[in-house]
Amino acid sequence: MGHIPKVISITSGKGGVGKTNLSVNIALKIQERGNRVLILDADLGLANVNVLFNITTKKNINDLVSGKASIEEILVEGPGGVHILPASSGIFSSINLSDQDHMRLIGYLESLNDKFDYIIIDTAAGIGGDVLFFNSISHFVTVVVTQEPTSITDAYAVIKVLNKESKIKDFKIIINQVASSTEGKMIYNSLYKVASQFLNVSLEYLGHVVSDKIMTKSVLAQIPVTIYSPQAPVSLCIDSIANRMLDRFNKIPQTGNVQLFWEKMVKDANF
Ligand SMILES: Nc1ncnc2c1ncn2[C@@H]1O[C@H](COP(=O)(O)OP(=O)(O)O)[C@@H](O)[C@H]1O
Ligand SMILES: [Mg+2]
Secondary structure (H helix, E strand, C coil): CCCCCEEEEEEECCCCCCHHHHHHHHHHHHHHCCCCEEEEEECCEECCHHHHCCCCCCCCHHHHHCCCCCHHHHCEECHHHCEEECCCECCHHHCCCCHHHHHHHHHHHHCCCCCCCEEEEEEEECCCHHHHHHHHCCCEEEEEECCCHHHHHHHHHHHHHHHHHHCCCEEEEEEEEECCHHHHHHHHHHHHHHHHHHCCCEEEEEEEEECCHHHHHHHHHCCCHHHHCCCCHHHHHHHHHHHHHHHHHCCCCCCCHHHHHHHHHHHHCCC
16 A cells, blocks of 8 residues: 555534634644645635635635646645645535545545645534535544533534544544633533543543634734744644644554545445
């Protein structure tokens, strides 16, 4: 078997919890450690990744899936050599891809196997078909939660649905926008308690990210916060989460996108 990138998805129940900012900055940190990283903007129809990088894109995943552009025409390079597969913005028809589109996309991603060590997928919020798909091709499903009660109940809901529909059992949790590590741990514990009581899933805490005005400033400046202010507490939190992810990857067995996808389908069908 050839080289296969490790796939990390960043997802959430509720929108606006920090998925895109975390995806972009975690990607930069993983790249900084000598890996080749691709960010896949899977918030189809509401492209955000290129906006955070202040990069305008002519073509996007929509053109790829509809056969109007090749993958090389779509890939763009960002700071530090990180690559981006941009989504479209404001195109309703791209929001729900068909099963055929999903399989085509897997094929395109596989053609990039030799080019990348990590693929970070920034998903849309919620439990739509595309969200299920992108998480089901991930080796490392990461759920972002904030302290808002709706964010916690929505995280529980997304974990429940991903488990029931896509048979995902292992979830990594990031608690974003908290005041301290104690607060992060408290929120994680409350999610862990309900999930382990009512669902057959295993959760692992990746850590907290503090709430920091510098994050908003960096978004306005269109410079990812870990570049804008690398020593700010928020950047240091993201750095340790990226480290923890890399550390975990040394411990899990690897399979390719398609293999992973099909293995799960076969398992689900009880062949
Ligand atoms: N740790 C944080 N501290 C302060 N603001 C944050 C933090 N994380 C995210 N935000 C703010 O929350 C907003 C939504 O973030 P975004 O990454 O776009 O969320 P999502 O992709 O989940 O919709 C942004 O305006 C961002 O500045
Ligand atoms: Mg987003």
